[in-house]
Amino acid sequence: MRMYDIIMAKRLGQVLTDEQIRFAVEGFTRGCIPDYQMSALLMAICFQGMNEHETAYLTDCMARSGDMIDLSPIPGVKVDKHSTGGVGDKTSLVIGPIVASCGVPVAKMSGRGLGHTGGTLDKLESIPGLSVDIGKERFFEIVRDVGLSIIGQTGDVAPADKKLYALRDVTATVDNISLIASSIMSKKLAAGSDAILLDVKTGSGAFMKTLDDSVALAQAMVSIGEQMGRRTVALITDMDLPLGHAIGNALEVVEAVDTLRGHGPADFTEVCLQLASNMLLLAGKGELPACRAMAEDAVASGRAFAKFKAMAAAQGGDTSVLDDTAKFPRAPIVHEVKAPQSGYISHMDATRCGIASVALGAGRASKEDAIDHSAGILLHRKTGDRVERGEVLAELFTAREASVQEAEQMLLGAITFAQERPAPHNLVYARVTAAAVERF
Numbered sequence: 001m002r003m004y005d006i007i008m009a010k011r012l013g014q015v016l017t018d019e020q021i022r023f024a025v026e027g028f029t030r031g032c033i034p035d036y037q038m039s040a041l042l043m044a045i046c047f048q049g050m051n052e053h054e055t056a057y058l059t060d061c062m063a064r065s066g067d068m069i070d071l072s073p074i075p076g077v078k079v080d081k082h083s084t085g086g087v088g089d090k091t092s093l094v095i096g097p098i099v100a101s102c103g104v105p106v107a108k109m110s111g112r113g114l115g116h117t118g119g120t121l122d123k124l125e126s127i128p129g130l131s132v133d134i135g136k137e138r139f140f141e142i143v144r145d146v147g148l149s150i151i152g153q154t155g156d157v158a159p160a161d162k163k164l165y166a167l168r169d170v171t172a173t174v175d176n177i178s179l180i181a182s183s184i185m186s187k188k189l190a191a192g193s194d195a196i197l198l199d200v201k202t203g204s205g206a207f208m209k210t211l212d213d214s215v216a217l218a219q220a221m222v223s224i225g226e227q228m229g230r231r232t233v234a235l236i237t238d239m240d241l242p243l244g245h246a247i248g249n250a251l252e253v254v255e256a257v258d259t260l261r262g263h264g265p266a267d268f269t270e271v272c273l274q275l276a277s278n279m280l281l282l283a284g285k286g287e288l289p290a291c292r293a294m295a296e297d298a299v300a301s302g303r304a305f306a307k308f309k310a311m312a313a314a315q316g317g318d319t320s321v322l323d324d325t326a327k328f329p330r331a332p333i334v335h336e337v338k339a340p341q342s343g344y345i346s347h348m349d350a351t352r353c354g355i356a357s358v359a360l361g362a363g364r365a366s367k368e369d370a371i372d373h374s375a376g377i378l379l380h381r382k383t384g385d386r387v388e389r390g391e392v393l394a395e396l397f398t399a400r401e402a403s404v405q406e407a408e409q410m411l412l413g414a415i416t417f418a419q420e421r422p423a424p425h426n427l428v429y430a431r432v433t434a435a436a437v438e439r440f
Contacts (some may be wrong), residue, residue, distance in 0.1 A: 091199065093308070121151075335395065
């Protein structure tokens with residue numbers, strides 16, 4: 001078999017065989033197929049597309065290119081959750097404890113932030129002493145004992161995806177639905193959970209800017225999961241403005257704690273409850289209304305917050321900062337951003353808000369950058385709110401005095417004002433299953 005023939009077949013719009021896909025993925029991962037040939041195949045895929053079976057088989061080959069995590073030592077139905085990324089998205093810190101406190105084990109491997117999107121591991125590491133670098137046996141032990149653990153990726157998971165993504169990033173072949181879906185789902189399949197909930201973001205702060213594109217991506221990923229024997233559901237959630245009020249690691253942990261205690265921002269709380277309800281549904285805990293009631297009770301009773309504290313303690317964290325969030329380290333500079341005019345906030349560009357937080361030190365421009373866990377933005381007003389000229393819109397937290405003005409201008413540039421209140425927008429736009437797309 002020759003890579004030349006595989007490239008030609010896809011260039012001509014032919015359906016690749018399982019053997020051709022496996023040959024390309026395995027050869028490229030081992031270094032036998034050069035970058036220039038794989039780049040040609042990726043470009044051909046971008047132009048000609050892949051059908052559902054091709055996409056699922058590509059995903060399976062990528063997942064099996066490295067370690068496949070076996071979660072069978074952990075009893076019960078294991079449900080994983082993946083978000084396509086956004087600004088202020090700290091949902092894993094809330095839904096993990098909710099679901100675990102309802103008797104569903106959550107064994108989650110998460111990532112770090114890059115660019116304008118935050119990372120769950122960075123947020124957790126703002127809790128003093130907490131470690132996300134935990135070996136597999138200890139990881140399993142914590143999940144069995146506590147019901148919940150969130151750690152960094154262990155072993156060599158989906159190395160084909162790492163190599164392919166690096167190549168796609170520099171060859172303008174990132175934005176193809178099949179390639180995006182296979183990249184995400186290869187890691188989810190390798191992580192070993194029995195069921196998968198996907199949180200697909202849509203809007204200005206998301207990779208997919210339109211609802212139709214977000215639904216198409218969700219359908220592709222749900223199809224892959226179901227073909228690979230995993231119960232899979234996707235929710236399309238809003239990322240046209242930051243989720244909640246906090247952007248930045250320690251600030252987001254504080255907001256997550258507030259939400260687990262029952263007094264978090266309304267938008268963030270609602271998204272978390274919907275995600276948690278669907279995870280409980282996938283775990284077989286009942287129909288959706290019963291699962292929603294179960295999730296609400298987990299928060300109201302304090303069980304979810306107790307579960308978060310237990311996980312933090314098991315991973316070495318100082319839980320006193322969770323009992324009293326005023327103990328979190330505070331940035332030395334706190335700067336108020338004031339409204340330049342009166343009116344309604346009609347739009348907030350979530351990406352620009354995220355970039356402003358990176359300028360303050362809350363994120364990374366490159367993988368090697370260090371982050372300041374205390375840095376970030378606390379929004380006092382969001383889309384739909386009426387503001388008066390001179391009123392505080394947000395607070396900036398940083399140790400970088402030279403970056404304050406730059407971040408302030410970025411944030412103000414992200415906000416659009418109008419004289420009339422904008423129409424309300426959805427928090428959850430659709431629910432995608434193997435059977436249907438339910439739009440709200």
